[in-house]
Amino acid sequence: MAIEKKGFTRRTILGTAAAGLALGTAPSLIRPAAAAGEFKIGLFIPLSGPASLFGPSSQACAELAADEVNKNGGILGRPIKLLATDAGGPPAESAKSAVRLMLEEKADLFIGMHDSATREALVATIKGKVPYIYTPVYEGGECDFNVYSLGETPNQQARPSIGWLAGEQKAKTYYLIGDDYVWPHKTNAEAKKYIAESGGSVTGEEYVPFGAPNKFEEVVTRIKSAKPDVVVITLVGADNVNFNRTFAGFGLDKDIARLAFLLEENTLMGVGAESSANLYSCMGYFANDPSAANTKFKAAYQAKLGDKAPLLNTLGISCYAGVKSAHQLVTKAEGTDGKKCMAASEGLTFETASGPATMHGRQVDKAMFLANCKGTQFNVVKTFSDVKSGSECKA
Amino acid sequence: MDPLIVTQAINVVYAVSILAVLALGLAVIFGLLGVLNIAHGEFIMIGAYCAYVTESRGWPYLVAVPLTLAVCSLLGAAVEWIMIRRLYRRPFDTLVATWGLSLLLRKIAEAFFGPGFRSVTIPLPGTIKFLGTEYPIYRLMLIVVSLAVVSVLVIWYGRSRTGSRIRAMVNNPELAQAQGISVRRLAAATFVVGTCLAGFAGVMVAPLVPVQPFMGLDYVLRSFFVLIVGGLGSVSGLLSGAVVIGGFDSVISAVTDAANGYFAVLVLAILFLWLRPRGIVARA
Numbered sequence: 001m002a003i004e005k006k007g008f009t010r011r012t013i014l015g016t017a018a019a020g021l022a023l024g025t026a027p028s029l030i031r032p033a034a035a036a037g038e039f040k041i042g043l044f045i046p047l048s049g050p051a052s053l054f055g056p057s058s059q060a061c062a063e064l065a066a067d068e069v070n071k072n073g074g075i076l077g078r079p080i081k082l083l084a085t086d087a088g089g090p091p092a093e094s095a096k097s098a099v100r101l102m103l104e105e106k107a108d109l110f111i112g113m114h115d116s117a118t119r120e121a122l123v124a125t126i127k128g129k130v131p132y133i134y135t136p137v138y139e140g141g142e143c144d145f146n147v148y149s150l151g152e153t154p155n156q157q158a159r160p161s162i163g164w165l166a167g168e169q170k171a172k173t174y175y176l177i178g179d180d181y182v183w184p185h186k187t188n189a190e191a192k193k194y195i196a197e198s199g200g201s202v203t204g205e206e207y208v209p210f211g212a213p214n215k216f217e218e219v220v221t222r223i224k225s226a227k228p229d230v231v232v233i234t235l236v237g238a239d240n241v242n243f244n245r246t247f248a249g250f251g252l253d254k255d256i257a258r259l260a261f262l263l264e265e266n267t268l269m270g271v272g273a274e275s276s277a278n279l280y281s282c283m284g285y286f287a288n289d290p291s292a293a294n295t296k297f298k299a300a301y302q303a304k305l306g307d308k309a310p311l312l313n314t315l316g317i318s319c320y321a322g323v324k325s326a327h328q329l330v331t332k333a334e335g336t337d338g339k340k341c342m343a344a345s346e347g348l349t350f351e352t353a354s355g356p357a358t359m360h361g362r363q364v365d366k367a368m369f370l371a372n373c374k375g376t377q378f379n380v381v382k383t384f385s386d387v388k389s390g391s392e393c394k395a
Numbered sequence: 396m397d398p399l400i401v402t403q404a405i406n407v408v409y410a411v412s413i414l415a416v417l418a419l420g421l422a423v424i425f426g427l428l429g430v431l432n433i434a435h436g437e438f439i440m441i442g443a444y445c446a447y448v449t450e451s452r453g454w455p456y457l458v459a460v461p462l463t464l465a466v467c468s469l470l471g472a473a474v475e476w477i478m479i480r481r482l483y484r485r486p487f488d489t490l491v492a493t494w495g496l497s498l499l500l501r502k503i504a505e506a507f508f509g510p511g512f513r514s515v516t517i518p519l520p521g522t523i524k525f526l527g528t529e530y531p532i533y534r535l536m537l538i539v540v541s542l543a544v545v546s547v548l549v550i551w552y553g554r555s556r557t558g559s560r561i562r563a564m565v566n567n568p569e570l571a572q573a574q575g576i577s578v579r580r581l582a583a584a585t586f587v588v589g590t591c592l593a594g595f596a597g598v599m600v601a602p603l604v605p606v607q608p609f610m611g612l613d614y615v616l617r618s619f620f621v622l623i624v625g626g627l628g629s630v631s632g633l634l635s636g637a638v639v640i641g642g643f644d645s646v647i648s649a650v651t652d653a654a655n656g657y658f659a660v661l662v663l664a665i666l667f668l669w670l671r672p673r674g675i676v677a678r679a
Contacts, residue, residue, distance in 0.1 A: 053511050209654045215410070217645070218645060218649040221399065221402045222399075222649075245605075246603070249534070250531055266512055270605040272515075274517065311511060
């Protein structure tokens with residue numbers, strides 16, 4: 001046996017290694033058999049790749065909503081069939097899946113819980129032929145034909161939370177750190193307006209490459225030297241965990257508050273109890289919300305999934321609202337025609353995990369919760385009721 | 396001196412030393428055996444989960460070290476026996492095989508622990524005054540441990556009998572076999588040492604990063620960069636690779652921002668592949 005390495009170079013090694021890693025995120029597709037009379041919903045959620053940890057709860061919540069709708073006769077008398085499709089790969093892959101769902105499956109409607117780059121690819125592919133409901137927290141301003149957004153906007157997250165920190169905590173200086181893609185940039189552009197309105201100033205703003213193996217020692221050292229009152233975080237997933245652990249590891253958590261705009265239950269588990277002091281999150285839903293509506297929702301979720309139920313969070317439950325709003329929208333419009341659906345969407349009321357919600361300008365006004373982290377739990381310190389989306393579509 | 400500059404300087408030393416340890420297991424498996432171990436990151440991930448299990452069982456943190464060594468040596472031996480043994484002369488086949496292995500290991504981790512983030516408490520929390528600036532104790536300790544691990548390995552590889560047998564095997568397997576060295580067994584042992592080193596690196600970084608099935612992807616590419624830039628089969632190659640990749644990334648991230656640091660790493664890797672494909676320290 002020989003351990004020789006003749007016949008290949010480092011050049012080819014790197015190329016093949018990169019190709020191997022790229023293949024690692026290739027999507028897996030589900031091919032359900034066609035059946036007549038079903039109302040088919042293409043459900044785009046991350047099933048592969050690093051965001052796939054949000055997949056199980058999204059799928060479970062969507063299935064729960066579909067069960068409930070089907071028990072009451074489905075949509076226009078047709079039972080819902082969910083076609084869960086991977087949106088965890090590159091946007092172009094999701095676009096290809098959408099084409100297949102439209103041509104082969106004749107999907108009646110799309111629901112998406114994924115990043116904004118994928119949304120833009122799907123909007124360009126679906127072209128408003130069927131309704132497309134985009135559910136997660138996002139940067140606002142999505143107004144394409146026959147597209148409906150349910151998620152938290154900067155006006156709902158950043159405006160009230162920065163106002164509160166400026167008032168209650170006398171915050172004056174802010175440092176912005178985010179991943180380098182559309183959501184953090186647009187959210188921070190809005191946040192800077194609200195910071196200026198509150199009389200504060202921005203002492204630093206930086207972005208780290210999205211999807212790269214980031215480390216944060218240098219960033220945290222810079223923040224330590226800038227000494228802001230608040231760090232506004234628009235990092236997502238592993239970057240968010242990594243930054244917060246490094247931040248607390250350097251001992252900055254004692255003196256500097258952190259306000260994160262995509263900090264949900266999974267991410268907080270990763271941040272961990274010893275790194276979550278003085279950390280705030282502003283979202284439209286926390287799983288420990290004690291309201292009657294959420295208690296009822298959680299009981300149904302638990303009954304369906306038992307002890308193995310995936311951790312609930314604002315992203316997962318947005319898919320529940322996605323299916324519920326699809327039901328109301330198509331029922332009210334008596335079909336999936338773009339113009340009729342757009343007209344029907346104004347003032348449309350539908351159920352969510354935390355109670356009824358109403359659509360205005362194809363966005364959703366909602367109650368927002370500002371929570372201070374206590375260990376790995378969210379402790380709501382302030383509720384802002386009926387916060388406008390601030391990005392209502394004109395028509 | 397300005398505490399900002401001092402802290403950033405320690406950050407550079409930290410980045411270099413942690414990268415050397417993270418790449419060490421791959422340096423053994425790829426550098427000595429020529430196996431393109433794409434699953435290197437997954438062995439780091441397994442080490443990190445061993446740290447998580449240790450903590451969640453309430454055992455002292457150091458228990459994670461023997462636990463990881465046990466898990467990674469059993470797993471490494473099984474993988475070598477079932478898969479790698481048949482592929483030593485076929486580097487591209489090792490790449491495809493270990494890529495499949497990496498998917499499998501990720502799915503196994505997901506089956507055991509779920510897809511979500513886990514966090515491991517830092518065993519030595521807090522900061523300490525060092526060179527006039529507050530720096531996290533655990534990170535300072537990691538610098539020391541990294542240097543110790545690399546030095547021990549250098550001395551062992553250079554001085555021990557097994558080290559000289561491995562050198563003989565790497566330089567000329569047929570001749571080594573003719574001299575009565577069981578190349579098959581030695582290669583298997585070398586592979587296991589590589590997987591154990593990866594697992595050990597995982598235990599070291601676990602308290603600093605999110606522990607999740609995908610975490611290995613963060614380390615495998617950078618480890619390959621270190622070896623490409625530094626050169627295969629020598630400790631000086633590993634160290635110079637870690638200094639160049641980790642150092643450039645950290646210095647440029649400190650002076651400008653993280654995006655430029657990452658960009659610099661990619662440019663460096665491309666330049667080396669283009670102009671100096673055998674790396675800084677090319678083996679004779």
